[in-house]
Amino acid sequence: MSGDRFQSLTQIRASTGLRMACLRGVPSPWTEAAKGIFRVKGLTCVYGAQSEEDPDNALLDWYGDSGVPVVLNEVETPRTGWAEILILAERLSDEPVLIPAAPAARADMFGLAHEICGEMGFGWAYRLLMIQESLSHGEEGPAFPPQIANHLGTKYGFNPVHARRARDRVIDVLDLLSARLADGQFFVGEALTAVDIYWAVFANLMVPLPESDLPAIPFIRDAYTCYDEELLGHLSEALKAHQRRIYDDYLELPVPL
Numbered sequence: 001m002s003g004d005r006f007q008s009l010t011q012i013r014a015s016t017g018l019r020m021a022c023l024r025g026v027p028s029p030w031t032e033a034a035k036g037i038f039r040v041k042g043l044t045c046v047y048g049a050q051s052e053e054d055p056d057n058a059l060l061d062w063y064g065d066s067g068v069p070v071v072l073n074e075v076e077t078p079r080t081g082w083a084e085i086l087i088l089a090e091r092l093s094d095e096p097v098l099i100p101a102a103p104a105a106r107a108d109m110f111g112l113a114h115e116i117c118g119e120m121g122f123g124w125a126y127r128l129l130m131i132q133e134s135l136s137h138g139e140e141g142p143a144f145p146p147q148i149a150n151h152l153g154t155k156y157g158f159n160p161v162h163a164r165r166a167r168d169r170v171i172d173v174l175d176l177l178s179a180r181l182a183d184g185q186f187f188v189g190e191a192l193t194a195v196d197i198y199w200a201v202f203a204n205l206m207v208p209l210p211e212s213d214l215p216a217i218p219f220i221r222d223a224y225t226c227y228d229e230e231l232l233g234h235l236s237e238a239l240k241a242h243q244r245r246i247y248d249d250y251l252e253l254p255v256p257l
């Protein structure tokens with residue numbers, strides 16, 4: 001794996017500093033959020049991905065979770081949750097601040113962030129819809145291959161009732177976020193916060209950036225692309241413009257995958 005930005009999982013496990021386990025070719029939004037936060041703060045993070053020298057199921061066996069990202073910092077307990085990864089980054093570099101200092105703004109920021117990244121937030125709920133689409137062989141467009149859909153469905157509690165709630169939740173969050181952009185360029189106050197990074201990267205689930213900016217493996221790009229007219233109707237022009245602007249102004253392009 002030499003010659004590119006990614007090392008093996010075995011290598012990053014044995015090294016020091018800031019490291020993160022990722023998936024090659026898959027812009028998992030929780031991983032992309034961490035990449036974006038580290039980038040904005042100028043933190044150097046070494047990426048690791050499954051390679052031939054790694055044992056099978058390395059992430060699950062080593063860190064208790066098969067998912068990505070897993071963020072390692074020195075000898076600290078590995079972090080997999082979006083909020084703890086953000087708080088680590090803020091501790092390692094407070095420039096620029098991505099968590100507002102004022103308590104009300106901070107609570108607002110974490111509330112919106114949870115609506116995007118948390119359990120039954122936008123990303124979680126939209127993933128349930130992608131799983132439903134995959135398992136029902138629906139006609140709205142391409143989705144995950146059955147093996148992946150089954151794995152994700154089992155892991156993230158897929159059932160049809162839950163998927164109906166997920167659809168309402170996706171719409172609610174899109175409307176909430178759209179309304180927040182009515183008065184400005186950022187979701188909280190007049191400066192960049194973590195919420196802006198979260199939306200930019202999670203928006204790829206519905207409207208992935210072009211191939212030249214986001215070189216995802218083709219079936220993932222297809223699975224991520226939203227064909228559902230009702231959902232697309234809630235994705236405002238302001239939300240799309242925000243995604244593009246945050247990538248252009250703050251994040252690494254093309255996205256390292």
Ligand SMILES: N[C@@H](CCC(=O)N[C@@H](CS)C(=O)NCC(=O)O)C(=O)O
Binds near residue numbers: 028068
């Ligand atoms: N643990 C993260 C979420 C990470 C996450 O959901 N990762 C998914 C992205 S689809 C994943 O890697 N799933 C595959 C698996 O767990 O095997 C958090 O709670 O903030």
